[in-house]
Amino acid sequence: MRLTGGTIVPLRAPLRPPLDTAQGRVATREGFVLQLAVDCGEPGLGEASPPYWIDGRPLADTRAALEAIVKKLDDCREPAELRKALLDNRGTGHLTPAAACALDTALLDLEARRRGVGVAAILGGAAQTPLPVCALLTARTPAAIARQARGARARGYTVFKLKVGAGTPGDDLENARALRGAVGQSALIRLDANRAWSFTQAVSALRAIGPQGIEFVEEPLKRGAAAELARLADAAGVAVALDESIRRVADLEAFCPARGPAPVIVLKAARVGGLSRCVEIARAARARGVAQIVVSDAIESPVGMSAAVHLAAALASAGSAVGLGGASFGIRLPGGLRENAAVHDAPWLTPCGPGLKVSPRRSRE
């Protein structure tokens, strides 16, 4: 199989309603899908949609990195050669994490389809592991959150995620109460504070919301509060998860102390530079005692969502719901791309392959 060219397909999807996070409002999801054409069979797809509302990096950086990948195809026609040239010796800053993610995903998609298996299998996972999907609540008032959550519960969702920290602690509590009231006691509720709080604010907010029954809270503390994070879970009585704090294996050191509870780790391929890198980080996290690893998209199109589902299966995090913000917002594939990676709004997804293919079903029949 030889690579014959690359195409960068822009993605632009308005989020309705916009997503309010503690780092600001996200009204439109923009990004790219990289398409790698080959001399036999269908092209490989990978998404490059960086979390710019969190890292503040201009989207143009990712576009430039994708253009560099496409240019490299002029003298690099073998997939393995391209991976070696651009991904295996990274650290020189020549690709953004999102562009590296797109290249890694597209190469994995091609390799998996060449072998007739799913990307999850290439990453070392069990084939066709059905995964529960976490529904991101996008509504903004208690009544609207309850309505949205009841609808998702009726469709079969059992895990829900609520953004907190963007409004007042009182708003957060009312929203969490409305959500719990709508979904019942058996459903799991995750919170995401996107680094909203000081230690004191976090303890106070989480002690108030904690009685609603919280699976974990993502990134409760403002940047630079690593030392306090280990104390927070004890002080607030809610498990803590790290998301944007983990970009590379070395980041685990600060947050996974030898003593004290290990945090939950949330992995997003667009942030860390690809599915293969997520597998490396997950392996290192497990060696440090992390028991729960959660995979999530970064509010992506079906290409990024499918990649997240395959990654979650590869990490055998079958007990932990995969977060698909893109599905909650109904983000579609950019025009002109084939439907090899269609992801539906479904409470269970099975990464069936070949390549990135995902099926909206729960069993292996």
Ligand SMILES: [Mg+2]
């Ligand atoms: Mg998060």
